[in-house]
Amino acid sequence: MSKSGILKSSLAKKYAMALTGLFLCLFLVGHLAGNLQLIFITGAEGQQAFNEYAQFMTTFPLVKILSYLTYASVLFHVVDGIVLTMQNRNARPVGYVKENGAANAKWASRNMGILGTIILVFLVSHMQSFWYTMHFGEIPLHNGLKDLHSVVLQFFSPENALGLVAVIGYVLAQMAVAFHLSHGFQSGFQSLGVRHAKYTPIIEWTGMAFALLVPALFAIIPIFLYITQL
Amino acid sequence: MxxxxxxxxxxxxxxxxxxxxxxxxxxxxxxxxxxxxxxxxxxxxxxxxxxxxxxxxxxxxxxxxxxxxxxxxxxxxxxxxxxxxxxxxxxxxxxxxxxxxxxxxxxxxxxDLAVDRSSFDRVIQSGGYISVNTSGETLDANAIPVPKGQADDAFSAATCIGCGACVATCKNASAMLFVSAKVSQFALLPQGQPERATRVQRMVEQMDKEGFGNCTNTGACAVECPKGIDLSNIARMNRDYLSASAKEE
CATH class of the missing domain: 3.10.20.30 (Beta-grasp domain)
Structure with a gap:
């Protein structure tokens, strides 16, 4: 076999998909921990704490390295996903007249591309709202720090004409994340060959718990911010 | 009726x-x-x-x-x-x-309903065998000790009849269940060890060449398989291919 064989093989694309996907699961945990400050520390104290956190996350060198790794993972996961999907389409140029996909596979597992696309659209809009504003946009200062806290609160506020739309959009996107994770988490382990009679049920259970809990906690935050500002 | x-x-x-x-x-x-x-x-x-x-x-x-x-x-x-x-x-x-x-x-x-499944044959030809001389001096298979669980898994993998239901069912037309069964039936037995790394590499390479799709772990193949070939075979192939590629000089 040629030395570059592995890079071209279908399995290598799956390893890349799994590794980037599982890394992004870790990213979600970190991101969630940061976001939850918006609920647990409120008022002026919360504003100061969140803005200090945002300052730290955008300047600390180790975090910056991690964030570049995250951008790269998202990009790779998306491009790899598109390549895999196109190859899979080509593998069946003539489809079935009648196909009962629900008989043998879960809905999420059959629609990872669509779910991923929804998440990507959300991601672009989400980064434009907060990441771009924090890095390059015009942002008010508070105690000498960029006041991302106020930007977030304003974004999910009843006073904002699109505040409710933003909350609903966010919650819907989290549902897509939940379905994506419900298949993706355990699928990542399978692609890497991690399967064992004893441990696979634990991985599957953890994956389902992760898919339910993480997006649910993310979704609670904008709902909480909207309601408390009514 | x-x-x-x-x-x-x-x-x-x-x-x-x-x-x-x-x-x-x-x-x-x-x-x-x-x-x-x-x-x-x-x-x-x-x-x-x-x-x-x-x-x-x-x-x-x-x-x-x-x-x-x-x-x-x-x-x-x-x-x-x-x-x-x-x-x-x-x-x-x-x-x-x-x-x-x-x-x-x-x-x-x-x-009509008849399809050409010779792509499966070419995957087998690329490495789905063991290179031993079978002309008369064959060792009694029972002379080589094999743990019971391992023998059972190898036989389960070997029950694959190559019908192609896995490919037909898979939304990606992936042949992973078939190829992994044919990789596993040797990977689990002592006789399969000398060619274990090259076998998995060659068979995956041939599988890709034939234009089968990529596995997305929907698990539909194992549900529709008439012989109950298990998804653990696919995981084993993923593992073996990764380790074979990493060890390759």
Whole structure:
């Protein structure tokens, strides 16, 4: 076999998909921990704490390295996903007249591309709202720090004409994340060959718990911010 | 039983093909699906038509020849059976049954419901064997100790009959279940060890060359497999390929 064989093989694309996907699961945990400050520390104290956190996350060198790794993972996961999907389409140029996909596979597992696309659209809009504003946009200062806290609160506020739309959009996107994770988490382990009679049920259970809990906690935050500002 | 059959007709590989409807009456619930197909063909021939081409051989679920995508599922609605083991009692009087060939670019249609599955043969030829001399001086297999669990898993993998239901079912037309079963049946036994790394690399390379899709772990293949080949074989192949590629000099 040629030395570059592995890079071209279908399995290598799956390893890349799994590794980037599982890394992004870790990213979600970190991101969630940061976001939850918006609920647990409120008022002026919360504003100061969140803005200090945002300052730290955008300047600390180790975090910056991690964030570049995250951008790269998202990009790779998306491009790899598109390549895999196109190859899979080509593998069946003539489809079935009648196909009962629900008989043998879960809905999420059959629609990872669509779910991923929804998440990507959300991601672009989400980064434009907060990441771009924090890095390059015009942002008010508070105690000498960029006041991302106020930007977030304003974004999910009843006073904002699109505040409710933003909350609903966010919650819907989290549902897509939940379905994506419900298949993706355990699928990542399978692609890497991690399967064992004893441990696979634990991985599957953890994956389902992760898919339910993480997006649910993310979704609670904008709902909480909207309601408390009514 | 009276049935309406919607069958894919295609004169040859280059023909565009179309669905055609055939009413069949007097079907016994005890008939196998293939016997019902024979009955339909008999009717077509008596009417001066061209009978529907479909693959079949042993008619007892062990050869892997019969295919057919029946009502949206490989080998029809039942689990753990081939089409020859599917009986008409699984359907109701008055049912409309849609019958299509396996769909995959690596399984081109030869005629009607018969597809060319020689891509599977080429995957086997690329490494699905052990290189030992079998001319007379063969060792007794029982002389080599194999742990019971490992032997059981190897035999389970070896029950794959290469029918192609996994490919037909997979939304990506991936051949991972088939190839991983053929990799595993040797990877689990001492006799398979000398060629273990090159075998998995060559077979995966050939699988990709044949134009099968990529596995997305939907698990549909294992549900539809008439022999119950398990997804753990795919994980084993993923593992073996990774380790073989990492160790390659």
């Amino acid at each position: 009276d049935l309406t059959l919607k069958v894919w007709r295609q004169n040859g590989p280059q023909d565009a093909g179309r669905m055609e409807t055939y009413p069949v009456s007097g079907v016994s619930p005890d008939m196998s699906f293939l016997e019902m197909m024979d009955m339909m063909n008999d009717q077509i021939i008596r009417n001066g038509g061209d009978p529907v081409a479909f693959d079949h051989d042993c008619r007892e679920g062990i050869c892997g020849m019969c295919s057919m995508f029946i009502n949206g599922e490989a080998h029809g609605p039942n689990r753990g059976t081939t089409t020859c083991q599917l009986h008409m009692r699984s359907f109701k009087d008055g049912d409309t049954i849609t019958i299509e060939p396996w769909r995959a670019s690596a399984f081109p249609v030869v005629k």
